[in-house]
Amino acid sequence: MYKEHLVLKRLALAASFALAMGIAFLATPPTVDARGPAATPTPTPTPAALPTPSPEPPSIAIPRLQARLKANPNDQDAMTQLAIQFLNVNRPDLVYPITQQLIKLGNKSAQVYYLDGSAMVMLGQSDRAVADFEQASTIDPTNLGVLSQLTDLYIRTNRLSDAERVAHRALTFNKTEPQALENLGAVYGSEGHFDDARVQFEAAAVLDPKDTQPITQIARTYEAQNNIPMALQTVDRALKIDPSSVQTLVYKADLYGKQHDDAHVGQAYDDAIVAAPTDSDKVAIMMRKAGYYNDSKKNLIAEGIYTDAIAKYPKVAMAYISYGDYLAQNKQLPKAVTEWKTALGIDKDNGPALLRMGQASMASGKPNDAIGYLKHYTTVNPDAQGFALLGQAYSYVHDYSRSRAACAQSFGIQKAAETLACVGGADFEMKNYKESAQIFDALMISAKQYLQQNPLLLYIAAKSYQNTKQNVKALGLYKALLPLAKKGSKEYKDLASQIALLSKKK
Numbered sequence: 001m002y003k004e005h006l007v008l009k010r011l012a013l014a015a016s017f018a019l020a021m022g023i024a025f026l027a028t029p030p031t032v033d034a035r036g037p038a039a040t041p042t043p044t045p046t047p048a049a050l051p052t053p054s055p056e057p058p059s060i061a062i063p064r065l066q067a068r069l070k071a072n073p074n075d076q077d078a079m080t081q082l083a084i085q086f087l088n089v090n091r092p093d094l095v096y097p098i099t100q101q102l103i104k105l106g107n108k109s110a111q112v113y114y115l116d117g118s119a120m121v122m123l124g125q126s127d128r129a130v131a132d133f134e135q136a137s138t139i140d141p142t143n144l145g146v147l148s149q150l151t152d153l154y155i156r157t158n159r160l161s162d163a164e165r166v167a168h169r170a171l172t173f174n175k176t177e178p179q180a181l182e183n184l185g186a187v188y189g190s191e192g193h194f195d196d197a198r199v200q201f202e203a204a205a206v207l208d209p210k211d212t213q214p215i216t217q218i219a220r221t222y223e224a225q226n227n228i229p230m231a232l233q234t235v236d237r238a239l240k241i242d243p244s245s246v247q248t249l250v251y252k253a254d255l256y257g258k259q260h261d262d263a264h265v266g267q268a269y270d271d272a273i274v275a276a277p278t279d280s281d282k283v284a285i286m287m288r289k290a291g292y293y294n295d296s297k298k299n300l301i302a303e304g305i306y307t308d309a310i311a312k313y314p315k316v317a318m319a320y321i322s323y324g325d326y327l328a329q330n331k332q333l334p335k336a337v338t339e340w341k342t343a344l345g346i347d348k349d350n351g352p353a354l355l356r357m358g359q360a361s362m363a364s365g366k367p368n369d370a371i372g373y374l375k376h377y378t379t380v381n382p383d384a385q386g387f388a389l390l391g392q393a394y395s396y397v398h399d400y401s402r403s404r405a406a407c408a409q410s411f412g413i414q415k416a417a418e419t420l421a422c423v424g425g426a427d428f429e430m431k432n433y434k435e436s437a438q439i440f441d442a443l444m445i446s447a448k449q450y451l452q453q454n455p456l457l458l459y460i461a462a463k464s465y466q467n468t469k470q471n472v473k474a475l476g477l478y479k480a481l482l483p484l485a486k487k488g489s490k491e492y493k494d495l496a497s498q499i500a501l502l503s504k505k506k
Contacts, residue, residue: 058089076107083115092119093382093413110140117149123413124384126157137166142173148183155190163187178204182214194221212238212245219251228259244275250285257292265292279313287322294326302326317343317350324356333360351381358389367396378406384414391422400429417447421457428460433467440464455484466502475502 056064062085068078079098086094099116117132133150140146147170154163167184174180185200198221204214219234235252239245253268269289276282290305306323313319324339337360343353354377361370374390391407394400404426411419424439440461443451451457462477478498485492 058085061085062089074105076102076105080107080111080115083119087115087118087122090122091382092122095119096123108135108139110136110143110146113139114146114149121149121153125414126153129153130157141169144170144174144177144180144183148179151183151187155187160187160191163190176207178207178211178214181207182217185214185217189217189221189224194225197221210241212242212248215241216248216251219255223255223258228255231255246272246275246277246281246285249275250288253289253292260296262296265289279316280318283309283313283316283319287318290322290326294329299330315346317346317353320346321350321352321356328356328360333363336360349376349380351377354380355386355389358386358393362389362393362396367393371397378409382409382413384410384416384419386410387413388416388419388422391419391426395422395426395429398429400426404430417443417450420447421450421454424464425457425460428464431467433464436460436464437468437470455481462498466498471502471505475499478502 062082065078065082065085068075069082072078079102083095083098083102086092086098095115096119099112099119102112103116113132113136117129117136120126120129120132130150130153133146133153136146137143137150147166151163151167151170154160154166164184164187167180167187171180171184181200181204185197185204188194188197188200198218201214201217201221204217205211208214215234215238219231219238222228222231222234232252232255235248235255238248239252242248249268249272253265253272256264256268266289269285269292273282273285273289276285286305286309290302290309293299293305294302303326306319306326309316309319310323320339320343324336324343327333327339328336337357340353340356340360343350344357347353354373358370358373358377361367361373370393371390374386374393378386378390387406387410391403391405391410394403394406404423407419407422407426410416411423420439420443424436424443427433427436427439440451440457443457444461451461458477458481462474462481465471465474465477478495482492482495482499485495
């Protein structure tokens, strides 16, 4: 049986007109017709959003579910609920092992593929996410949440004909759902068919006249056409429906910013600040306002907003982080560090502050301090960037085993040539020449241009080949590097010597 498990997230229409919407699995399974796959599917019942998968906060639910799994490692319901909890606390790296185990246990439901695909989206692995949502849509071919997410992924990966096909399918089986109309409007917008997109959004607005989202989507189509006056006019239409919509008020301020209309920008942001429900929300809008003036080279106004936010909301870490960013941008790194440390004093697990302190420590020649900050960062926010930086910090102190492990974790999340090269370089330093040679073989195929732009990596590759008796490969790289070295230099003489040595062995 399906169970509702994720909040439906209706995000604003971005430049790509991509709508990312969550799935809601209901207590009714998909209809299966005895005549086989040629039978016409029936629509999945209308998705209904739930605020959380359970009334418990994650701090209670996660340990409880982990305890259930310790007692019974094959408890599939506990696994599924734990995966949902990890998604809701932004830990996609912990979701993937669970969903893969569920699939190994034979649970190949649409829900499991949805969870796996959602984790892949958050980890930036679009191809794997698409494959997951395609599987989910095959199993439950009319589920609006699945089809909307798949449409969004097709848009992101520039598969617009596939996006349109899936969006039409979603609308066919969910004709009375505003989300299905918005989904198709998003596709038309991505294709540049703005009039068609507006027709769909208007139809969605008719179905749910109290919802400002379709009207905001229309405004974004005008923005995409650089018709800011019409976009502003449409935003005002949305604000008549919900005058206190913070998202819409911020968008209105952003539109004034696109016109460089300083007379209205400040007031529009201030209206949004007043409407914002929490101190953190208010600070976020103040930082956006300061960013506008900073980008407009009006530094005195920007700095005044940063310091005003700190004075009014001294317990909100974001204010100190943003002010620190501003100071660092203006080449005042010591002062920036003070602000970031203050943010960590408020919230010791603040990911952005930890990341900035790690980067600042590296820039200041303090790799051991950087390791401390970055280890903490990757614990609370395990992403590819954090692990890559941690791997770099370990390499600075010649701890190549840990450098390799961190870079491998980064590469596992995001398949970047830089982090794979880091793994290869660490293998080389540990005299694992066979492994480093294999990695550079892979890079020669998948990222040859990247290697050619990094002579040091080519040199390490050549040495790896030479140490594994692949002399032809090594000789070719040494010859390619020789013209890049200054004649008479130590590097030039070394390359020439290696070329002469290997030429005799041919």
